[in-house]
Amino acid sequence: MLQKETIKLHRCPHCNVAEPNLNRRTIWDTLDANRTFHRNWAFYVCSSCGGVITTVAMNRGNRPVEIHGMWPAAQSVDEAVPARAKDFLEQAVKSLQAPAGAVILAASSVDAMLKEKGLKEGSLYKRIDTAAQQHLITEEMAAWAHEVRLGANDQRHADDDAPLPSTEDAQQAIEFVQALAQFLFVLPSRVARARGK
Numbered sequence: 001m002l003q004k005e006t007i008k009l010h011r012c013p014h015c016n017v018a019e020p021n022l023n024r025r026t027i028w029d030t031l032d033a034n035r036t037f038h039r040n041w042a043f044y045v046c047s048s049c050g051g052v053i054t055t056v057a058m059n060r061g062n063r064p065v066e067i068h069g070m071w072p073a074a075q076s077v078d079e080a081v082p083a084r085a086k087d088f089l090e091q092a093v094k095s096l097q098a099p100a101g102a103v104i105l106a107a108s109s110v111d112a113m114l115k116e117k118g119l120k121e122g123s124l125y126k127r128i129d130t131a132a133q134q135h136l137i138t139e140e141m142a143a144w145a146h147e148v149r150l151g152a153n154d155q156r157h158a159d160d161d162a163p164l165p166s167t168e169d170a171q172q173a174i175e176f177v178q179a180l181a182q183f184l185f186v187l188p189s190r191v192a193r194a195r196g197k
Contacts, residue, residue, distance in 0.1 A: 014051025107152030
């Protein structure tokens, strides 16, 4: 990807809108103390949410400048996460602009992860408590999982007293599910790979 006036991404890393309009606002060059490491920086702004993306490229003289770093990076779900849980979580990420749906999908991902760990009996409430009792997750993680579950219940049951979730609420639910996926599947997978070498 080249550092041009606009860049093309599948989704904005801030609002997750598909095919965002990202326009470059500023660009500048930097050198290290030895004046040998020349980098080209740019800010791009999403026209949908106003979020800023910072990119960096190696400056190679007259050749086109290719981006090799971007912050924030687009959200993704690790391949170590089991398929059903991964699908729910990816859909939650893509639905961030519809927070109520994203919260429900996040809770569905939690449920799928716990079922993948063999906890299939009873309700999600029971599965979360059992996961904590079996030390699959910590008590703090169980409390956060219950918050995600309750947020989804409010939306599924259209509770008149419960406010609709905000984008920030949905993002927090997704962040928890990403952390849970890291704890239950991604880190154990990396450890197993490292130990197998």
